[in-house]
Amino acid sequence: MFSHRWRFGWDRVSEVDLFADRHETSAETLSQAIRAAMSEEPDSDGSVLFGQLQGTVVGLRYYTGVVNQGEMVGLVRQPQNPYDRNAVMVANIYGNQVGHIKRELAAAMAYVMDNNLAKVDGVVHWGTKNKFTMPVMLSFWGREENKNAVIECMARRGYKLNTAGSISTGTHTGYTQLSSLNQHKDGEKEAAESVGTPLLLHQKQALSWMCARENQSALPPFWEKRGELYYNTLTCFSTKDIPERVRGGILADDMGLGKTLTTIALILTNFHNRKPLPVEKCVTTCRETAYCYSKELHCNTSFNGAFPFSSQHVSAFSSSFLCVYTQDQFEQHVCANVKLNVYLYYGSERNRSKKFLSSQDVVITTYNVLSADFGNKSPLHGINWLRVVLDEGHIIRNPNAQMSKAVLGLKAQRRWILSGTPIQNSVKDLWMLLAFLRLKPFDVREWWYRVIQRPVIQGDRAGLQNLQTLVKCITLRRTKSSEVNGRPLVSLPEKTVCVEQVELSQAEREEYELARNEGRNTIRRYVLVCLYMLRQHCCHPDLLAKISSDLGATATPAELRERLIEKLRLVLASGSDEECSVCLDSVRLPVITHCAHVYCRPCIAQVISTEQNVARCPLCRSEIKTSELVEFPQEEMEEENGTSSEKWRTSSKVQALMGNLLRLRCEDSSIKFLVVSQFTRFLTILEAPLREHGFSFVRLDGTMSQKRRTQVIQEFQSSTAGGVGLNLTAASHVFLMDPAWNPATEEQCIDRCHRLGQTRKVVVTKFIVKNSVEENMVKIQRQKQDLVEKAFGSTNTDRKTSRIDDIKSLMEL
């Protein structure tokens, strides 16, 4: 075993090349590398069409799901299918199963899909009336770098992807009646008497539109009736059942145009059967609800007493309304003689009774309370509300957030989103809002993505138009500069914004640049430390520097120093090549911090000096001071081999290696192996299982003297002819335990045994942890190799191999 970084002094800086200062674009390179190395989830928006393929759907007669001509279908892997673990299920928009992809094709697709090499879409262009099988046009989408792999993989199984020219991707403009979209946007509606504040013209228009959206019976956008069926013009899906109409929408007026007042007016004006909410003495009637949430949590339970509560008949739908700061607005905008039951559902003493909450006219809560309750016998989720209103609805933009999931779990007849900025960053933001409104079929992310998001991002005009139609249909948005009947919505004094550019003085600029560079260096260092630790996790958990808990604060300074020195000795002895997490090289002038982490003195000194206030340990974030760094007494530096009392444990990677070694030894007991790691301490860890299974081994690493290295290599080569030096041809199997940033580093390593004197086939095994920083390192390696290939027309490897082949043939070997 040997650690190549040290032993041969190869390319010691290769790991930090990505961030090196000499590149003009270092900042960009840094961010790219971080994104590439740290990203767990690839950006699916970057996908390109690899090609298309005509496939077959079989087993139609066993399922009820039907498709129309031109309809999009979903392809779902069924790894648990008892008849075929490669099964790919075909379903229509509503998720009804239509059939399966034919077995042989499914086998090829399963590989591509399971390895995330491509996403596959299906469209059925014809044969929809078939009884047994039907054709399906499959489109393969993915990231550019996977394109060839996918095409080859499919070709190997006899499926040729059609990559030619322009192909229909299935997006087209849905037929829509634009006139109907603007319905009621110009109409006006008077608010109910109980609304205490007179509405402005544009607010009456908004009220009219909101009432219409709640009372309408029109189909959602892109749906039309065709005979007995309801037909979706974008996906070509059709169904007997009328698609659920979206009773509600997005009120996206600018700040200050009175979204809250308009919503209060809606609550009071449009109760059941288009009648106003019964208020005042009307104690026995059903009460309505609107809901809203605020981003803020105000746990002020004393507010509860501010509202008169009366016991009400519990309605089938209760209702609640919004935000903390609108509590005043209710009082302000509701007539003084009107009693409205408004309950603020937050604070630890909140009343969790479903019956009580249902009896309220309005229940107001916060996103935080809602998500805290969700999945925990949440009374709010058990009530079928008349209306749910999300104030500042863009807060639930991220569909992965708990708050968003909690919001989607609410049951309601009518749903509203109030937001001045419904789309903050990208078209992606819209999905969560559509999902909340339950706008079919876009509430299912796949259909939203296929029909709208991907086409829009790829610049498809039809996709953009469909998006606009969709948004127009469910959104009312006016800005402060909008006009009604030629007049501005609101009259405000003039506002001017100007930008004045300011130059820093030379001295200021110098200080600024200094701070910027320091900041950049600090970030760079922390990123490297973080990546480094992830790489260690991939190999073995014990590689991570331990945060020592036994270095108590009660110890005297002398005791503490003694213990730290002991710890430092242990750490240095355990791997002989302890690496500094700052420079990633072997520790020079080792020092140990009070939190028991070891660094090079110059490295950690620099970290401390770049901190403005309190310097913190890059590994554990404990406070560190230059004066508290403990050095190793010089005379003990050469000591070796502290026996670690800690218990040995295995790791997945250790298991993988041992499995290979044992299998190979069974096949041929004369095989020798080379086991390579970037981490010398990992080699130390590997010694235990090797001994346990009776493998004899030698170790080679950077701390050894030249003499010792020669001895070790001779011992390893003993039974094999050939010279010494860097020759390790006795080994025919190379195990690379962890990837290096630079592929050349690995190549050099492999060449130590794949060279003159080698008589066996050389097999190299690289262990890469799935879904980890290691996979991303491999991607970076591949990119580097591609670069080399583009620049030279052949890879490093090829050139080397061919040179070796040349020599071999010259010497007639």
Place this chain on the structure above:
DNA sequence: ACCGCCGGGTGCC
């Protein structure tokens, strides 16, 4: 499935 595939019945022209 107006197929392919399987397995039983059958067998000169």
Place this chain on the structure above:
DNA sequence: ACCGCCGGGTGCC
């Protein structure tokens, strides 16, 4: 006939 051919039974994954 250890075949070929015929025609019935059958059928996703």
